[in-house]
Amino acid sequence: MAERRPKITLQPDVLRWARERTGFDPAELAGKLQVKPERVQEWESSGEITMAQVRKLARHTYTPEGYLFLDQPPDDSLPIADFRTIGDRPLARPSPNLLDTIYQMQRRQDWMREELLIEEADPLEFVGAFSLNSPPSHVAQAMRDVLQVTNGWASAEFNWSQSLSRLRDWIENIGVLVVFNGVVGNNTSRKLDREEFQGFALTDQYAPLIFVNNADFKAAQIFTLAHELAHLFVAESGVSHIPNLQPAEHPTERFCDMAAAEFLVPEEELDGFWLTVRQSDNPYQAIARHFKVSSLVAARRTFDLGLTDRDDFFEFYERHKQRNQGVSDSQRGDFWVNQRWRIGPRFAAAVARAVKEGRLLYREAYSLTGLTAKSFENMSAKMGITL
Numbered sequence: 001m002a003e004r005r006p007k008i009t010l011q012p013d014v015l016r017w018a019r020e021r022t023g024f025d026p027a028e029l030a031g032k033l034q035v036k037p038e039r040v041q042e043w044e045s046s047g048e049i050t051m052a053q054v055r056k057l058a059r060h061t062y063t064p065e066g067y068l069f070l071d072q073p074p075d076d077s078l079p080i081a082d083f084r085t086i087g088d089r090p091l092a093r094p095s096p097n098l099l100d101t102i103y104q105m106q107r108r109q110d111w112m113r114e115e116l117l118i119e120e121a122d123p124l125e126f127v128g129a130f131s132l133n134s135p136p137s138h139v140a141q142a143m144r145d146v147l148q149v150t151n152g153w154a155s156a157e158f159n160w161s162q163s164l165s166r167l168r169d170w171i172e173n174i175g176v177l178v179v180f181n182g183v184v185g186n187n188t189s190r191k192l193d194r195e196e197f198q199g200f201a202l203t204d205q206y207a208p209l210i211f212v213n214n215a216d217f218k219a220a221q222i223f224t225l226a227h228e229l230a231h232l233f234v235a236e237s238g239v240s241h242i243p244n245l246q247p248a249e250h251p252t253e254r255f256c257d258m259a260a261a262e263f264l265v266p267e268e269e270l271d272g273f274w275l276t277v278r279q280s281d282n283p284y285q286a287i288a289r290h291f292k293v294s295s296l297v298a299a300r301r302t303f304d305l306g307l308t309d310r311d312d313f314f315e316f317y318e319r320h321k322q323r324n325q326g327v328s329d330s331q332r333g334d335f336w337v338n339q340r341w342r343i344g345p346r347f348a349a350a351v352a353r354a355v356k357e358g359r360l361l362y363r364e365a366y367s368l369t370g371l372t373a374k375s376f377e378n379m380s381a382k383m384g385i386t387l
Contacts, residue, residue, distance in 0.1 A: 007049060012045060014072065054068055061096070062096035102211075128232075130142065143229055147167075154292035175207075198242065202237050203236065223293060224240070273287065283298075296317065345383055
């Protein structure tokens with residue numbers, strides 16, 4: 001008879017927490033671990049489990065193995081403000097994918113901040129230059145001034161992708177770390193959920209960071225990018241999610257929505273353009289093409305400015321929701337194209353320089369960038385970085 005593996009006894013509540021944080025029910029987790037559901041229920045009742053099962057449980061629930069030995073479940077709340085308010089419904093527990101993404105970005109920001117302080121860089125004056133008591137239109141104009149863009153810039157771009165790429169580059173050029181990703185790091189099995197969050201901002205006077213969920217619709221990403229940029233101008237870190245561009249519940253989100261909308265679709269420019277398209281078959285789509293925003297942003301903007309009424313907006317909103325179920329733009333193809341969005345040229349160049357100058361160990365560089373040793377060796381050449 002085969003010898004039974006010795007068991008250890010852990011806290012049942014902690015084992016249950018590990019399962020629940022991933023959203024698995026006992027049967028789903030059992031399928032992942034290739035055991036019977038009764039076995040999972042036994043762990044969560046008695047706490048008795050083998051070390052081999054502990055390792056598998058940690059791996060499949062994205063839980064640090066040491067956490068499973070705690071006396072009680074750890075606090076897995078978000079480390080930054082949670083602006084994902086949705087009416088009176090309680091917010092869902094943040095997923096391991098969201099939490100790990102925020103932790104990764106905080107590590108990048110902390111490292112970059114130290115680099116800039118060593119270089120005696122000046123703090124960025126636009127971070128926190130305004131408050132929530134400022135007019136959102138003033139923030140929108142300041143965003144245009146700092147980026148050195150004028151009204152009508154988006155209409156000159158060929159499509160949404162080019163507009164998004166141009167805006168991302170402008171924001172990076174003013175000293176912001178900008179990251180677009182639809183997975184955790186480079187782990188394609190850990191996809192980010194656009195229904196959980198659309199983006200977040202980490203404010204800092206030296207190394208502010210914007211993260212955009214690349215699993216979302218491309219045109220929606222442009223609005224998210226502008227929205228998170230507004231967060232930096234009022235120095236409000238936090239995670240954002242506005243389902244289908246419904247009016248935000250949180251005052252910070254409402255403010256940043258208004259600033260982003262005015263930045264992307266200036267009222268003065270829209271007033272003139274509306275006269276030429278209001279009688280067309282699809283005026284919202286015409287606005288969306290011109291300003292390179294989603295048609296839903298276009299519809300919401302006309303409603304907010306009193307160009308259309310509430311019934312028209314919500315009728316369009318329902319049609320838009322039904323048409324766009326299950327559609328996203330999470331794929332960008334080539335690995336190194338992905339890395340330009342997932343790492344960003346500015347951050348990649350800073351890491352490569354630090355390694356070259358002996359101020360950063362290779363293993364730390366791999367961790368910061370999410371690359372393997374072989375990929376990191378090719379990073380500068382493949383991403384067109386000049387050191």
